[in-house]
Amino acid sequence: MMFTATKSMRTTLSALVLALGAASAPTVSLAQAAAPPAAAPAPQGWFKTCTKQEDSDVCIVQFQQLAQNGQLITAVGLISVEGKVNRKILQVTVPSARLIPPGILMQIDGGKGQKLDYAVCLPDRCTAEVPLTDPMIAALKKGKEVVFTSINFRRAPNPIQIALEGFTGSYDGEAMSQSQAEDRQRLLQEVMQKKTEESRKSLEDAQKAAKQGG
Numbered sequence: 001m002m003f004t005a006t007k008s009m010r011t012t013l014s015a016l017v018l019a020l021g022a023a024s025a026p027t028v029s030l031a032q033a034a035a036p037p038a039a040a041p042a043p044q045g046w047f048k049t050c051t052k053q054e055d056s057d058v059c060i061v062q063f064q065q066l067a068q069n070g071q072l073i074t075a076v077g078l079i080s081v082e083g084k085v086n087r088k089i090l091q092v093t094v095p096s097a098r099l100i101p102p103g104i105l106m107q108i109d110g111g112k113g114q115k116l117d118y119a120v121c122l123p124d125r126c127t128a129e130v131p132l133t134d135p136m137i138a139a140l141k142k143g144k145e146v147v148f149t150s151i152n153f154r155r156a157p158n159p160i161q162i163a164l165e166g167f168t169g170s171y172d173g174e175a176m177s178q179s180q181a182e183d184r185q186r187l188l189q190e191v192m193q194k195k196t197e198e199s200r201k202s203l204e205d206a207q208k209a210a211k212q213g214g
Contacts, residue, residue, distance in 0.1 A: 056083030
């Protein structure tokens with residue numbers, strides 16, 4: 001689920017859309033993720049990757065929150081493009097089946113909310129974006145928690161809380177190498193697979209105990 005830059009970033013930054021699902025990322029299914037999955041999310045943290053895109057350097061500070069079954073809960077990307085074109089953008093991706101007009105509301109430490117309008121909605125996900133400003137970056141660095149709230153098709157708010165611990169170090173620190181990013185994604189996939197297997201075994205044990213008790 002790692003953010004990667006696409007040709008649209010290089011040619012029409014005003015309509016920037018990131019491709020979620022790089023080759024190193026685990027495959028996820030979002031078609032039925034209208035509400036937050038019941039499974040507890042796999043632990044995640046902030047990290048940064050940088051790539052060269054023609055005449056520009058693109059760095060992305062990312063956070064991904066996935067459920068144990070691999071479903072996307074949310075993905076955040078702070079994108080900095082420097083070179084022939086200079087631009088900074090904040091993108092937030094949530095599952096599909098969202099109400100479009102409300103967008104996504106961002107609140108840092110319970111402060112005043114900022115609306116992020118959706119840039120694109122695909123069958124499996126919706127992505128909202130807003131220009132990334134220096135005051136916004138400073139607020140994220142000082143903050144303890146950011147909450148992104150989208151509205152699902154049932155008109156129910158889906159707030160997602162993300163801890164900002166480690167954000168400053170990732171934003172100001174060195175980027176991961178490609179191999180480190182791939183290792184991180186592989187480890188995440190292994191952890192999720194293990195948790196899924198543990199949940200399946202627990203369910204089977206409970207079903208067996210229920211039959212024996214009956």
